[in-house]
Amino acid sequence: MTVTHSKKYLLxxxxxxxxxxxxxxxxxxxMFRVAAQPAWINANARNSFLYGSVDAEKSAGIPYWIWLTLPRIFPEYLPGPGGYASLGFSWEETLEMPVGFxxxxxxxVRVAGNCALCHAxxxxxxxxxxxxVFAAGPGHTAEVQRLLAFYKQCAQDPRFNADNLLDEISMATKLSVADKLIYRYILIPKTRERFLQSDIVIVDSALWQHSQNPRSGTIFRKHLxxxxxxxxxxxxxxxxMYLKTLR
Known part of the structure; x- marks a missing residue:
């Protein structure tokens, strides 16, 4: 091999x-970079409980723009008008996300549930x-089971496809070319598959077990x-009053 060829090879x-x-x-x-949530969420215990992450996004999170548009595309699978609020989830004025998300x-950007999903x-x-809005108490009305059923019904509908979802997303934001490709070929098909194959989405297995038995899970009780x-x-x-019922 000549010197010139060696240089070309190395190049x-x-x-x-x-x-x-x-x-x-x-x-x-x-796909994997982790960014901190806004400072106001961790500014006090109440905000952190209502809107803070419990690290469910990695395994159970739903892409934000899919989460946002599903109630707009499939309102017939919800019990009434109002999007996620129709499922009993609380919403504080001026804030973007409902309590518990x-x-x-x-x-x-992903959306996942936290402790307040069931407790608030x-x-x-x-x-x-x-x-x-009360951060936690004995009167919570959120219908988590119905939320999971909503996601499965959406995925079973043939309208749950990249063309329809991207059209609806485009009304809310302008994705970059790269993000459009990621949503079209990875996130939308993957999310639909998860909705169809798993009965547990948006909450991870630990949070789901705690929702079924609030007395379980020492970590979650410590959050309270x-x-x-x-x-x-x-x-x-x-x-x-609520903590007394868990003892």
Whole structure:
């Protein structure tokens, strides 16, 4: 092999290695990079409990834009108008996410459930006033089983496909070319498959077991006890009553 050929060979190998490294970094950034949630969520125990991540996004998270658009495409599978609120999930004024849903970037933006999905509840203040949200208590009304049934019904519908979902997503945001391809060929098919094959989505197995038996799971009970120190007034009283039922 001549010197010239050796240089060309090394150049080609170097370019291939560089391409592989850049491709690997791109895949990591788009699919696995973990970013912190906004600072306001962890600013106090209440916000953290209602909107903070319990690390369910990695195994059970739903791509955010799919999560957002499903109630708009398939309202007939919900018990009434209002999207996720029709399933009894509480919503605080001015906030993007309903109580009990964490939004976090793990590669792409994902939505998963947290402890408040089952523990939080709200009381009505009349038709023209915002409801009062309680972080935890004995009166929670969220229908988690019906939420899971909703996702399965969506996946069974032939309209759950890349064309329809991307059309609806485009009305809410403008995805980059790369993100459109990721949604079309990876996230939408993968999410549909998970909805069809698993009875547990949006919550991981540990959170699901705790939802079936609130007295189980020492970690989750510790979340409630930590929350107790950050609440005041009626909200704290409601949590105290609830904790007594778990003893």
């Amino acid at each position: 080609i190998v170097g370019l291939l290695l560089l391409t592989g490294i850049l491709a690997g970094l791109g895949i990591w950034y788009k 964490s939004k976090r970037t793990v590669g792409y 509840y709200s009381t009505s203040n009349g038709p023209d006033a915002a409801p009062t 006890q930590d929350l107790e120190t950050g609440l005041k007034g009626q909200e704290k009283d409601q949590l105290d």
